[in-house]
Amino acid sequence: MTDYENAIEIKSVTKRYDGFTLDSISFDVPKGCIMGFIGQNGAGKTTTIRSLLHITDIDGGEIRLLGLDHIKDETAIKKRIAVVFDELPFHDVFNARDMARIFEGMYPEWDNAVYMQYLERFQLPTAKQIGNFSKGMKMKLQIACALSHNAELLVMDEATTGLDPVVRDEILHIFMEYLQNGERSILMSSHITSDLEKIADMVTFIDRGKILLTGCKDEIIERHGILKCDKDKLGEIDAEDTVSIRLNSFGAEVMVNDRENASYKYRGCVIDPASLDDIMLYYVHRDRKEWS
Amino acid sequence: MKLYRSLVYRELKLTRKRFLLMLILFLLLALLMLTPIMLDGFSAPAEGEESPVETILLLVGTVTLTGGFLAGTNNGLQKADISAGWKRYSFILPPTARQQALSDLLTKLCYILFFGLLSAAFAWIYSAAADYNSFGIMVNIYLGAVCAVMLIDIAYSYIMMFANDKKQLRIFGVIAFFGAGIILRAVGLFTDGKPAEQSAEDGVLISEEAFNSFFAALSSGKTTLCAAAAFAVICALYFLVMWRSHERREP
Numbered sequence: 127m128t129d130y131e132n133a134i135e136i137k138s139v140t141k142r143y144d145g146f147t148l149d150s151i152s153f154d155v156p157k158g159c160i161m162g163f164i165g166q167n168g169a170g171k172t173t174t175i176r177s178l179l180h181i182t183d184i185d186g187g188e189i190r191l192l193g194l195d196h197i198k199d200e201t202a203i204k205k206r207i208a209v210v211f212d213e214l215p216f217h218d219v220f221n222a223r224d225m226a227r228i229f230e231g232m233y234p235e236w237d238n239a240v241y242m243q244y245l246e247r248f249q250l251p252t253a254k255q256i257g258n259f260s261k262g263m264k265m266k267l268q269i270a271c272a273l274s275h276n277a278e279l280l281v282m283d284e285a286t287t288g289l290d291p292v293v294r295d296e297i298l299h300i301f302m303e304y305l306q307n308g309e310r311s312i313l314m315s316s317h318i319t320s321d322l323e324k325i326a327d328m329v330t331f332i333d334r335g336k337i338l339l340t341g342c343k344d345e346i347i348e349r350h351g352i353l354k355c356d357k358d359k360l361g362e363i364d365a366e367d368t369v370s371i372r373l374n375s376f377g378a379e380v381m382v383n384d385r386e387n388a389s390y391k392y393r394g395c396v397i398d399p400a401s402l403d404d405i406m407l408y409y410v411h412r413d414r415k416e417w418s
Numbered sequence: 419m420k421l422y423r424s425l426v427y428r429e430l431k432l433t434r435k436r437f438l439l440m441l442i443l444f445l446l447l448a449l450l451m452l453t454p455i456m457l458d459g460f461s462a463p464a465e466g467e468e469s470p471v472e473t474i475l476l477l478v479g480t481v482t483l484t485g486g487f488l489a490g491t492n493n494g495l496q497k498a499d500i501s502a503g504w505k506r507y508s509f510i511l512p513p514t515a516r517q518q519a520l521s522d523l524l525t526k527l528c529y530i531l532f533f534g535l536l537s538a539a540f541a542w543i544y545s546a547a548a549d550y551n552s553f554g555i556m557v558n559i560y561l562g563a564v565c566a567v568m569l570i571d572i573a574y575s576y577i578m579m580f581a582n583d584k585k586q587l588r589i590f591g592v593i594a595f596f597g598a599g600i601i602l603r604a605v606g607l608f609t610d611g612k613p614a615e616q617s618a619e620d621g622v623l624i625s626e627e628a629f630n631s632f633f634a635a636l637s638s639g640k641t642t643l644c645a646a647a648a649f650a651v652i653c654a655l656y657f658l659v660m661w662r663s664h665e666r667r668e669p
Contacts (some may be wrong), residue, residue: 143669182668204512216504217432226429231424232512409476 130193132180132312133279139187143170146335148173150187153330153340158308160301162322162343163315164406165332168387173316174332175283179209189327205234208272212284214264217266218257222250226270233275237255244270251302257354262293271296273304280304286321294318294418330400331409343402351385352396354378363392370411373418381408421513425521430528433493440488443534447484448540449475454572455547474544475633479559480550482537486563487525489533492571493525496578496663500587508664515664523653530564555637561645568652572630579663589612 134155139201148170161185165171176182178189180196191203216225222245230236245252247268248266250253250259259267261341265285279300286294301312302325316322321342321389322329330340340342353363356377367388369381381400400408411417430437454473499505508518518605541556575592635641 160514176668179510180667181506201512201514204510207510211503213503214563215507217498217504219432219435224428228424228428231420231422231427277614418473 130190131157131365133189133192134161134313135188135190136174136178137188139177140175140185141173141182143173144184144413146170146173148177149335149338151332151335152187155311155313155328155339157311158305158313159306159327160325161314162311162319162329162402163332164317164319164327164329164402165315166317166406166410169332170297171317171332172283175281175313175315179281180206205275206277207281208275209237210265210268210272210278210280210282210285212240212287213257214256214268214382216256216267218255222256222270223253225256225267229271229275235276237274237276240333241274242272244273249365262289265289265293265297269300274299278310280310280312281313282316283313284316286316286318294321301325317408321331323402331406333410338412339405346401346405347400349383349385350400351382351388352382352400352404352408353382353388353392353395353397355380355392355395359395367391369405369408370414371413371416372408372418421517422521425513426524426528427516429493429495431564432495432524433500436494438492440533441664444481444485444488444529444536448481448536449473451540452482452543455543471550471633474548474550474552474628475567475636476640478541478556481540482494482556482559485537485540485565486560487532489528489530489570490564490567492574494528495522495525496570496575497591500578500583502585506668509667513662519657519660520665521556523657526568526656527653534560554642555633558638558641558645561642561649563646565652568656570598572652572656573600575656575663576659579666581657582612582668607666 131216132154134153137152138150139148139152141149146168147343151170151174163171163174171180178186186228194203197205199283205359217343220228226236226238226241229241230238236348238403242252245267246268248263250263250267250270256264256267269285270348270393284298289297301314304310305312314322314326328341329343331338350369354377355363360371360378360380362381367382368386369383371381372379382397382403385397385399388395454477496505499508513521536561537556538553541552545551545553574597577594577597578590582585
């Protein structure tokens, strides 16, 4: 087993498609933390995840998982990671017991007792065919499978999308428990920023194939703010302080990228804290600068 | 070993329904072909009567050919895996492409062995009833049928490996169907009708001399060796295609 500092290291990764390019992206997921990977639909989240899992080949750059090369050490890596997709990739004819029989031969560290505990906790039937499960049950089964082989890294691609708030909350709670020993890490892609606001330690924001922000979630939220002012005062605000400006019938809301500095600089204006949702929204419109 | 047990278990469980259907079809046909024994039994031919050897060959050949076709045919796993999303999921699982391909081959061999044993049992019943050993012929016909159908399956599987998800499944399914048809034509299982017309002179489809030489070739040990060698090569080819299929990443 290798010692590593970052569970995921992505350096200058490029992947070109017709009409979309993942443009030399770089970010790290430190060991023991939950990284929220946010961006609107089509921003490049799934392409990034597929690239790091070697579901697709990359055109350039380097990816290391658990300190190992994602292609050269693929087999070793895959014994130590778990992935949860937005849809259950298991065949409808199987039941939960069948899945245990399938996975116990594949993963050296598969633990049937842990798996059964999760099934019990999620109240999943062991003999019922997966095809007859609800969406929530399917997601819980996928998570139970992912957490039963002592994986050091859990990668989730829109895993909570489409689930009701009760199930989502239950699942997020399980992830928090899973991370408690400090040796495990999670990369969680989602466009439901409220989930990430609850559990993520770090956030990476991707848009149109480019990484716009990456770092500690609290710092990012702390740094940004929404400055509210009249439209005629907009001229006084430096362009370099703003991400973009939202115009409405009452005035303007400006996303500032350094809240503390802005509060000194524009004393007459109110600056509200920004949520991850706000930050995502204002960054998406960064090219237009002014939008409504 | 534990790994292969898991992989083969998954594949056998997934193909269980298809297998049951094939088994029912095979048993119905075998039962139909056993009717002569159940009604009359076989005895040495009287003067002017048709030799039972030809009938035995026809009956054993029909059942064996069917067994071979059912065992060698595509088991629908690739399609089911793409449709369920398992193909994509398999990229993140520890088994390597080579291990997955080997499990595909092992599953195929399980079916080939099973239907081979059933065909052998059928041939044995006829051998016991008619006091005529058709086992060698049965093996040759069986291996020949399995090889021909596996060749088609290889072409089908090769084309299907380019489908990545449900959307692409239909288009590649159609392409694979026609691709397999071309292979079928190439190995001569489709004819344009001309050979049948040419041989139908004087109401005799096949002369006694031609039948004898065909029969001699069919029961020859050399044919068995050739069929076994071809089977080994085709199994290796199947393994390589499945290996490539599991190795190939999405674009």
